[in-house]
Amino acid sequence: MTQGAGQEPVVRTATLRDFRVPPYAQTPVPPQTAGAVPHPSLPPRAPEPHAPTPYASVPPPAAAPPQLPHPGNVAVGDEPPEGYTPTERDLPVINRGDTVQVQAVPEPRPVTGEGLGPLFVVGDVHGYLDELVAALAEQGLIDADANWAAGNARLWFLGDFTDRGPDGIGVIDLVMRLSAEAAAAGGYCKALMGNHELLLIGAKRFSDTPVNSGAGTATFQAAWLLNGGQKSDMDRLQDVHLQWMSRLDAVVEEDGHLLMHSDTTAYLDYGSTIEDVNDTVHAILTRNDADECWDLFRKLTKRFAFRDEGGAEAVRELMTTYGGQRVVHGHSPIPYLLGEVGTEDGENGSGPVVNGPHVYADGLAIAMDGGVTMAGKLLVVQLPLHD
Template sequence: MTPEDRFPGPEHPDSGPRHQPDLDVLPYGTYYEPEPASGYSEAPYEAETYSGYGGARYLEQHWPVPGTEHGPGAGAGDGHGGHGGHQGYEPPALSDHPATAHGGNGGHQGHPEQRERQSDDPPTIELGPPLAEPGLPYHPYPAPGPGEPPGPLYVVGDVHGYLDELLAALRHQGLVDADGHWSAGRSRIWFLGDFTDRGPDGIGVIDLVMQLAAEAAAAGGYCRALMGNHELLFLGAARYGDEPVQSTAGTASFLAAWRLNGGQQHDLERLETHHISWLSRLPAIALEDDHLLLHSDTTAYLEYGESIAEVNDAVHDLLADEGVDEWWDCFRRFTKRFAFRGDAGPTAVRELLASYGGARVVHGHSPIPYLTGAVHSDDGMPPHIPGPYVYADDLAVAMDGGVTMDGRLLVARLPI
């Protein structure tokens, strides 16, 4: 029995039916899985990458045992960080956060044969502190003093409009309070992109992240976000609409591609100038604590610059000045996926790390069930996602838990 089977964490609310397909598609309905990048050996794209394949494994979510002190409470100097130890922790009920509960899709047991593929004692990414007792204020960190080190670092996988699930996951980590406000002191959070499309409330997700960014800054921490391919698609749909673009699949438009990929009309109708301004300035790539943060598992970033600053400037300049075809080409490049999977994967990761720095890539974009080959279950159960997925010789961490396909919206604390 693995830890997530015993303590599966919070059950996430069910925001309604999941919109298919779960991989991005270009016009005329073809999945966009590009050929291997030139210079790499042929990658076995059809091969399953279960635990053990190329060093891949899950980083299991180790939930605290009721009646014992949780690891992060041991203090910041022990390698885990400290929020103060709370004993006797129980996962919070859905009523503890403002989202409306409609049932749960978290904590799936998974197949025994799949669990057997996981190592007996895999390393973990700690997922944050237990919550305070109900009704008590939660202030895990004081304001930072001069020369103090930064707070712990968290990453959030693809949200795709599932606001209720996002609030539940952040609340379970102690990063927001029962009213959805920042409660993590000087902690640091990076969202890996893809706020909208497929789910019911993409604009609500953007509003929440913008709110948390302001509240975190006031508390001495920060909340930041990367630009995903769905941000490029959403902004393109708003700016260019049905204006034709030239694509390899024939003449298409941003609006048609956005609808094909789960675009929600009510999100487009609620999009305001301040949303556009904020989204347009998001970086495409970042480096934090030796983690190279990307949205997409692709080497296409190398086509936009040899440094992080060059890549971000190139994307921002393109969104500000270039035309519809250049914008479309950027969207297509950042929609590529699976560059880190298979035999050629470690080589691709190392090329990115050599250019941009860091010791490991952390990305969203490609749902973990597709990376592991566990998309379809014989018994109809949702995919088993125990936590972030490490692969490519331990050089890559996948964070898209497949919330759009009844998986899990992942929020994970990275090692500092």
């Protein structure tokens, strides 16, 4: 269950490899160190200026579904599920006939000229820097030295840069640098806030301060550890990273695509326009109130609002309020939506099969979390999809 201040985190044994509680979870997190260590796959370079750019994951329990505005918003009433560690048991799967994975075929993209170029989106990265570099290079967005190479193209990250994988801070450093390089080339690289950004911010700011969860004592630090928080990320976390994460937007609309991290309607609680939602989220983080930040984190960990009966209706409500013709999100791994979770540690040579984005909810929703933390695929695709 969720651990309170002064309690030892419980190691969950039924989880997939990358979702286990790390061994250091039972030791205090050491204080922050002064500098960050560059990732070996990226060449060293001097710090570059960057502009603030525009936004983690809690499983639903196996208990009976709660009474919520939309049946997909799985949670225990208005409170967070206990444990916070996704498992094959806790994340129910579906295998419906009206869902499809789309193999994205990139269209020719301009790298020079006036105006803005094609639009790309990136699913949950979770610290897998090498996989991210490879996926961006495959799409021609960066060169062999991991520098921006896409001219006036537009690139949106859907959040969840850290936790579970080996180098979350390296991922953030890369995205920050690419933001400056893309802007200089006439394009842009921007990012949305995921629930793991909220979790890392909370763990750093509030540590083991008890928060009002309504389901017993909870702390950000315990939740962060149980969600795959990495000691190396906390050691290297600097003020510049915290400031960058705190300024990320939660929702944007691009070319008729409503981009957000979580597949939930909880965004409606924070405003009736995209601007209102983003302003409200920024204001909450600025006020620095632990309980208020916890409530925001809790709501943005809800998932599965767009699947099953009522899913398309939930998507339409979001688009009626905020605009767009399709919702594009991360957060809920495609392997769980498809029922292709695979075996722990890839035993028997099997694993999740992810060929591309997952289109569902009457074709109105696109899932982009390819399940890289469970040997799936880190997705970088061009929009619109042609299915």
